[in-house]
Amino acid sequence: MNPIVPTPRTTFRRRPERGSHDRTAVNAILDQALICHVGFNMDGQPFVLPTTHARVGERLYIHGAVGGRMLKTMRQGIPVCVTVTLLDGLVLARSAFHHSMNYRSVVILGTAREVIEEEEKRLAFSALIEQVVPGRSAQVRGANDLELKATAVLCVPIEEASVKIRTGPPIDDETDYALPHWAGVIPMELTARAPIADPRLPAGVPIPSAIARYRRPGG
Amino acid sequence: MNPIVPTPRTTFRRRPERGSHDRTAVNAILDQALICHVGFNMDGQPFVLPTTHARVGERLYIHGAVGGRMLKTMRQGIPVCVTVTLLDGLVLARSAFHHSMNYRSVVILGTAREVIEEEEKRLAFSALIEQVVPGRSAQVRGANDLELKATAVLCVPIEEASVKIRTGPPIDDETDYALPHWAGVIPMELTARAPIADPRLPAGVPIPSAIARYRRPGG
Numbered sequence: 169m170n171p172i173v174p175t176p177r178t179t180f181r182r183r184p185e186r187g188s189h190d191r192t193a194v195n196a197i198l199d200q201a202l203i204c205h206v207g208f209n210m211d212g213q214p215f216v217l218p219t220t221h222a223r224v225g226e227r228l229y230i231h232g233a234v235g236g237r238m239l240k241t242m243r244q245g246i247p248v249c250v251t252v253t254l255l256d257g258l259v260l261a262r263s264a265f266h267h268s269m270n271y272r273s274v275v276i277l278g279t280a281r282e283v284i285e286e287e288e289k290r291l292a293f294s295a296l297i298e299q300v301v302p303g304r305s306a307q308v309r310g311a312n313d314l315e316l317k318a319t320a321v322l323c324v325p326i327e328e329a330s331v332k333i334r335t336g337p338p339i340d341d342e343t344d345y346a347l348p349h350w351a352g353v354i355p356m357e358l359t360a361r362a363p364i365a366d367p368r369l370p371a372g373v374p375i376p377s378a379i380a381r382y383r384r385p386g387g
Numbered sequence: 388m389n390p391i392v393p394t395p396r397t398t399f400r401r402r403p404e405r406g407s408h409d410r411t412a413v414n415a416i417l418d419q420a421l422i423c424h425v426g427f428n429m430d431g432q433p434f435v436l437p438t439t440h441a442r443v444g445e446r447l448y449i450h451g452a453v454g455g456r457m458l459k460t461m462r463q464g465i466p467v468c469v470t471v472t473l474l475d476g477l478v479l480a481r482s483a484f485h486h487s488m489n490y491r492s493v494v495i496l497g498t499a500r501e502v503i504e505e506e507e508k509r510l511a512f513s514a515l516i517e518q519v520v521p522g523r524s525a526q527v528r529g530a531n532d533l534e535l536k537a538t539a540v541l542c543v544p545i546e547e548a549s550v551k552i553r554t555g556p557p558i559d560d561e562t563d564y565a566l567p568h569w570a571g572v573i574p575m576e577l578t579a580r581a582p583i584a585d586p587r588l589p590a591g592v593p594i595p596s597a598i599a600r601y602r603r604p605g606g
Contacts, residue, residue, distance in 0.1 A: 216425070216494070254426065269439065275436070301600055309481060312480075344528055349592050353583045354582045358578075360477075366556040382477075
């Protein structure tokens, strides 16, 4: 595992105690998340679009079909930022000022490259489905050549990246601890409800256990 | 309520059937979400950072203290993009290709303005707390002058904006419906767990019902 080396752009200016460049922490957040937000410029205007991602080793693959404009622009090898955020809790302090959120986030800076070579594209395509439901890519009809062509996948190396994490109770001013206001954390979690079968699903098709009892890794 | 007028930058190029510029839909998504992702440029590199937001009428206030770099850069009145995404479900199709997500997202393009005037800043500051727990801003110690100065709030007008929504079951190729694979949707929801009192909370401080039974609007 190659260490992530901080750069001036990924060095923390505020609250460095919440930050790190630890690849294991980066990986854990990327692997738990279901979506990322991709930032890129077009004619000087930043755009931020949500899409799905998958990590394969030290590469992040992102689904490029989110916006025609995203792919067309990023194809040119321009700088991008991929940010993944997991919201873990609402931090309710005794003072308005110290209200906060518990969260884990990763920011990756880099240049996106379009995945062209067929073998890598198939691998990335499977990884994007495995990221959502492990084992699923082998349980469905795989992509045919036309579908593979119609899907754009972009690759961003996980090299220039940083993590920010806040955990724990509110931190109030010492003089505020005597105030009679309730303080604490409301833990938040992205949870799965009972799966809803497609109305066109024939009776008797079994539901895989990974879907029936769906949970995020680390969730 | 002023209508949102589509611009070339917010006109849908892909899947226009999923898009709209309806302000009521924009508002509902902004109001349900707890965090947004803010995109801006610094030296030609896009950055995307998570932060909290609050909607007040046709203005979006965002908490500016996320990164020193965000505030310093955005203070200059540069173009930003604020994106809010609610993940509603995992769409599992019979083919790899038609896997998707159910989601609701808003993209706002504009220029951020730093809120300087004290009255507006206090209003925005309260709104940022009310967005998380309605009623909370009146139940805690309000910001003093020093805290107000230490907190940056940015305002982005909700003028150039678009909504994208996907709902419902997977849409498979007609020939794939005969395949024996389970297909459907796993609904996802950001849910609150039981609140955890601050270890330093004295015994007997009552927990407000909005916290004890916390739920997102529309959630």
